[in-house]
Amino acid sequence: MKDHRILNGFAYFSVIFAPVIFPSIVWIVAKDPTVKANAKSALIFHLIPGITVLFTIVMMRISYLLDFSTGQMVAVSVLYLLSFVIIIHALFIGIKQLIAK
Known part of the structure; x- marks a missing residue:
């Protein structure tokens, strides 16, 4: 598949x-270097919102102990x-x- x-x-x-999950699987399984590069880039884009959610959970836990x-x-x-x-x-x-030629 080209x-x-x-x-x-x-x-x-x-x-x-x-x-x-999905970009990690694509990055590991893909053979094409372009697909690997795009999956790695997508993975980086997905990590930032994930880290934000984890940071918020930690901040909420701390706020119970301290004043927010x-x-x-x-x-x-x-x-x-x-x-x-x-x-x-x-x-x-x-x-x-998707629309690239």
């Missing part, structure tokens, strides 16, 4: 349905905004991969 547009696109789209400060709320808000932008960008790249 045309890997669908696999490349779904590596980025998987941020919605299987973040980290304004600085912590701003940090969490900025991370969620960054995650949202990254998800939109990953979807945009996925669309570009």
